[in-house]
Amino acid sequence: MYKALVACRAGMGSSILLKIKVDQVIRENNFPIETEHGNLDSLIGYNGDLIVTMEDLTEELSGKVKYAVGIRNIVDKVEIKHKLEEYLESIK
Amino acid sequence: MLIELISETLIQLDIEAKSPEEAIRQAAYPLVQEGMIEERYVDGIIKALNNFGPYFVLLPHVALPHTRAEEGAVKNAIGISTLKNPVNFGNESNDPVKYLFTLSATENGSHLAALASLAELFEDESFFKLLENAKSSKEIMEYIKKNERSGK
Numbered sequence: 006m007y008k009a010l011v012a013c014r015a016g017m018g019s020s021i022l023l024k025i026k027v028d029q030v031i032r033e034n035n036f037p038i039e040t041e042h043g044n045l046d047s048l049i050g051y052n053g054d055l056i057v058t059m060e061d062l063t064e065e066l067s068g069k070v071k072y073a074v075g076i077r078n079i080v081d082k083v084e085i086k087h088k089l090e091e092y093l094e095s096i097k
Numbered sequence: 098m099l100i101e102l103i104s105e106t107l108i109q110l111d112i113e114a115k116s117p118e119e120a121i122r123q124a125a126y127p128l129v130q131e132g133m134i135e136e137r138y139v140d141g142i143i144k145a146l147n148n149f150g151p152y153f154v155l156l157p158h159v160a161l162p163h164t165r166a167e168e169g170a171v172k173n174a175i176g177i178s179t180l181k182n183p184v185n186f187g188n189e190s191n192d193p194v195k196y197l198f199t200l201s202a203t204e205n206g207s208h209l210a211a212l213a214s215l216a217e218l219f220e221d222e223s224f225f226k227l228l229e230n231a232k233s234s235k236e237i238m239e240y241i242k243k244n245e246r247s248g249k
Contacts, residue, residue: 014145014152017202018163021209022155025216044165060190061152077190079155080219 007096008053009040009074012062019059020044023079027057030085036093055092072096099175099214100242106131107176108234117151117186117194118143121162124178124197133176134201135169154188156219163200173208174201175215177237179228196228214245 011027013019024042031038040057048056048070055072063075072095074088107127114120125139141164145152154160176199183193198215202208218224224240231237 014149015164015202017166017204017206017208018161018200018212019153019155021212022161022216022219025213059152059155061150061188078157080216081156 007038007055007093009038009055009057010047010051010053011040011042011057012044012047013059014045014062017044019079023057023059023076026079026082027085027089030082030089033082034086034089036089038089038093054096057089098245099211099218100238100245102173102175102208102211103177103238103241104131105234105238107133107174108237109176109178110231110234111181112178113181114184117146117184120160120178120180120184120194120197121146121199124162124176124199128174128176128199128201131174133170133172133174135171138164138169138201141165141168151186151188154186154191154194157191158183158193158195158225159191159198159219160186160194160196161198161200163202166202166204170201170203172201173203173205173211175199175208175211177228179231196225214241218244 011020011024020042056070057074060075060077063073066073112123128134142162145164153162178197180195183195185192186194227240
């Protein structure tokens with residue numbers, strides 16, 4: 006099981022919405038990923054496998070985290086699925 | 098429940114704004130009036146927008162202005178505003194913004210279930226059609242109430 010942190014800047018809004026959608030996609034596709042939610046502060050010292058966030062944050066994160074998934078449209082399950090598949094492909 | 102966080106007074110149709118800041122201030126205004134957020138919460142959103150860019154434009158045409166609870170969120174609430182003329186926020190994938198859902202999210206997590214309902218609404222085309230064509234706040238309240246009750 007891979008561990009993902011779903012995070013955004015403010016902590017209690019976008020990241021919750023994003024987590025709801027990401028969890029739906031994970032469930033529907035049986036991806037071996039479990040999520041928790043947090044804000045940017047939770048990133049410091051995070052020892053999970055990947056970060057899922059909104060796309061505008063991913064640039065800032067590059068080099069600081071193992072893998073960052075950036076989502077553009079929070080309700081686009083096809084986009085979320087595709088980007089999680091890319092991650093799973095990358096660690097094979 | 099989502100319906101508990103929204104009220105007719107927090108819904109505004111066809112507000113006029115020329116810039117993201119103007120749109121956010123107008124959209125947040127009823128929440129300040131109703132005591133859901135402090136004025137500094139709105140300043141916090143604008144400041145974050147200027148520092149980080151439009152991080153809360155989360156899906157096409159939809160912005161959810163919000164910031165950290167400690168910046169002046171008083172009660173959990175969601176305001177809905179539609180813009181008469183769409184405004185570009187600088188988010189390439191989701192511009193222009195037509196609808197603002199101003200979020201007051203306190204440390205108290207009671208809004209989490211409501212956000213799940215909101216996520217469902219965001220996938221509902223007829224909800225957006227209604228936002229586009231609604232003549233009164235009441236129509237929007239009724240729709241949300243009906244949808245949440247039917248557990249759709």
